[in-house]
Amino acid sequence: MSLLTIVEASKQFKVGRTTIYKAIKRGDLTPQKNHDGVQVIDAQDMIRVFGSSKKSVSHPVSENSTQPVSGNSGNNEDLLRELREQVKELKQDKEFLKQEISSVRKDFDDYKLMITYKGNLSSVETVETVPETGGNSFDEQEKQPKEQVETPQNEPQIEEKKGFFKRLFGG
Structure with a gap:
C-alpha cells in the first residue's frame, strides 16, 4: 500500500x-x-x-515498432463483445420506444375522435330534446302578458368624434 x-x-x-x-x-x-x-x-x-497511472515504469517502445500486444487483444475482444451487446440492447430500446410513440399517437388520435364524436353526440342530443318540450312554447308565450319595455327617447344622441382631417375638410 x-x-x-x-x-x-x-x-x-x-x-x-x-x-x-x-x-x-x-x-x-x-x-x-x-x-x-x-x-x-x-x-x-x-x-x-x-484509472491506471499514466506514468508507467515500463521501458519505452518506439513509435515505428509493430509488436502485437497479446495482453490487450484479449481485452479488446472482451470490450468488442461488450460493445456489441450494448449496441444490440440499444437497438432493442430504440424499437421499444418507437412502438411506444406509435401507441401514444394512436391513443391521441382515438381521444381526438372520441372528443369529436362526443361533440356530435351532444349536438344530436340537443336536437332530440327540443321535440320533447313540444311545440307549445309559442302557446306559452302568447299566454304570458305582453309587456312593452319603453326606451327613453330623451337621451342625447352621441355624435361621432371627427378626426382632424374630417373637421378640416368637412365630412
Whole structure:
C-alpha cells in the first residue's frame, strides 16, 4: 500500500490537484495524514477513481515498432463483445420506444375522435330534446302578458368624434 501526496498523485496520474480535492470532497477518495501531518492518498484509490497511472515504469517502445500486444487483444475482444451487446440492447430500446410513440399517437388520435364524436353526440342530443318540450312554447308565450319595455327617447344622441382631417375638410 503506497501512499502518495496530493502533488505526487497529480503528477503521476496527470490529474489536476483541484480534481483530486473535488474527488476527496465528493467522497471518492479518502485522504490520510502521514507523520508530518500532510494529506496522503492511497495509490489504489487513485487507480480506482482515475484509472491506471499514466506514468508507467515500463521501458519505452518506439513509435515505428509493430509488436502485437497479446495482453490487450484479449481485452479488446472482451470490450468488442461488450460493445456489441450494448449496441444490440440499444437497438432493442430504440424499437421499444418507437412502438411506444406509435401507441401514444394512436391513443391521441382515438381521444381526438372520441372528443369529436362526443361533440356530435351532444349536438344530436340537443336536437332530440327540443321535440320533447313540444311545440307549445309559442302557446306559452302568447299566454304570458305582453309587456312593452319603453326606451327613453330623451337621451342625447352621441355624435361621432371627427378626426382632424374630417373637421378640416368637412365630412
